[in-house]
Amino acid sequence: MPIDFEGRTAIVTGAGGGLGRVYALELAKRGARVVINDLGGAVDGEGRSSTAAEKVCDEIEQNGGTALANSADVTNEAEVADMVQDAQSKFGRVDILINNAGILRDKSFHKMTMADWEKVVAVHLTGAAVCTRAVWPVMREQAYGRVVMTTSPSGLCGNFGQANYGAAKAGLWGLMNTLALEGAKYNIHTNCIAPTAVTRMTEELLDASSTQTLKPENVAPAVLFLCSDQAPNKIVIMAAGGSYSVAQxxxxxxxxxxxxxxxxxxxxxxxxxxxxxxxxxxxxxxxxxxxxxxxxxxxx
Ligand code: NAI
Known part of the structure; x- marks a missing residue:
């Protein structure tokens, strides 16, 4: 069965570049109206600009798709509420939320400050909770929703220097486990993606020779499946370089x-x-x- 998103509205957080941009482009190609959210800061979460979201929005519109740029900070409840309100008033509904926004502040645990801990946990874990809480009543009301959390091999397997990031990413898996149970009777399916791809976030961590293999386009098919009518519930798909597995x-x-x-x-x-x-x-x-x-x- 072909998978399309005609009539669906998706919010993709952190979609101004990297993996989120590719998810948004692919969703739009298959008919979704997409809210391109991005705070437009640096990899460590410093700074802010609306340019990143606007650029991806223009790209989608130039391809004949429908998109809306938004620069809400996913940790800010009021800004996220406005984003969801805007999506509803422009597109009528919100069917899909991909919690993808993220930052890195890598340091070995003994050198990590609590500020580095809190900022990383805030953006990944609390940010996903803020965004999901904002769309949850809308999805319950319409008895349809697809939520994707972005966990990570770091969270599920561990990675030197990423105590803050790994804890936040494992927390997203925990959040999914409960939301999958609470959402099931409203036809809200919550799943996780654990991607590996070369982006600005990982270009210094991953071998440059893997850029072609580990491209975001190889992760997107799994994410689109998790956003589709055929999505499972409470599943973690791991995706890298064209290989896909389930972690449980x-x-x-x-x-x-x-x-x-x-x-x-x-x-x-x-x-x-x-x-x-x-x-x-x-x-x-x-x-x-x-x-x-x-x-x-x-x-x-
Ligand atoms: P990226 O840095 O290109 O994308 C992250 C985006 O999130 C950026 O555009 C950034 O501006 C945005 N963002 C950061 N803080 C925000 C906030 N408070 N509000 C709204 N937007 C914000 O990196 P990449 O690799 O595309 O990462 C996407 C997601 O995938 C992240 O959650 C990351 O942790 C996760 N991930 C990536 C892996 C990889 O191999 N690239 C591995 C495992 C997980």
Whole structure:
């Protein structure tokens, strides 16, 4: 089935460049009206300009698409509320939100200031919560919504020098887990993308020879799938260089220990069996997890 976005309105945050720009162009090509949000600052979050958003908006309009430029700071509730209001008054609805805006302030943890911690967590995690809260009532009311959170291999696997960024990105995965449950009955599907692509954010981190392979255009198909009517719910797609995978939490079947063995030594003696992935499973919610864990095989 071809995937199109005719009649849909999408907000893409941080769409003035890099990955967000490509998502916006691809959505517009397939018929979506797109709000191009970007604060237009530097990679570390300093500065502000409306030029980045306006340029991408012009690009879409020159290609015959429909777009609206917006320079709201995703951490500012009032500016985000105005953005959503504008989208609704110009386009009538908001169907899709891609939380993509982001900054970097890399430092090893012992050198990181709390200001660097707070700024990175604010833009990625709080910014996504602010934007999602602003569209949530609209999506509930229309019984349709597609929300994409941008997590990262750094958040899911760890990356030296990115304690603030990795924590924020793992937080987005946690936010998705709950919003996917809360939104399901309103047909709001929330998923994550964990991209890898050469952009201004990563050009110094990734090998220059990978620019062609690791281009944002290779991530966009997964994001568009997550924005579509066919989107799953509560899924993390990892995308890099034309390869796509799903990341998920697998619990080991574990062991149920008799009372006298519930000691640190009892755990240490059985740790290889407790951690064995054989027969592993995923729980659909925190309560499902407890029910599953209480059924762990007995340590005979
Ligand atoms: P980028 O720097 O080109 O794009 C991020 C955009 O967000 C910028 O245009 C910036 O102006 C905007 N932005 C920053 N703070 C903002 C705020 N407060 N309000 C509104 N807009 C703001 O970088 P890239 O690589 O395109 O990143 C896009 C997203 O993908 C980010 O969330 C990033 O963390 C994530 N990501 C990127 C990876 C990569 O390999 N490029 C890897 C994993 C995640």
């Amino acid at each position: 939490l697998i619990e080991t079947p574990g062991l149920h220990l008799p009372q006298e063995e519930r000691t640190p030594e009892g755990i240490a003696a059985r740790f290889e069996r407790i951690r064995s992935l054989e027969g592993g499973y995923s729980s659909s919610s925190a309560f499902d997890h407890v029910a599953n864990l209480l059924k762990a095989p007995r340590d005979e």
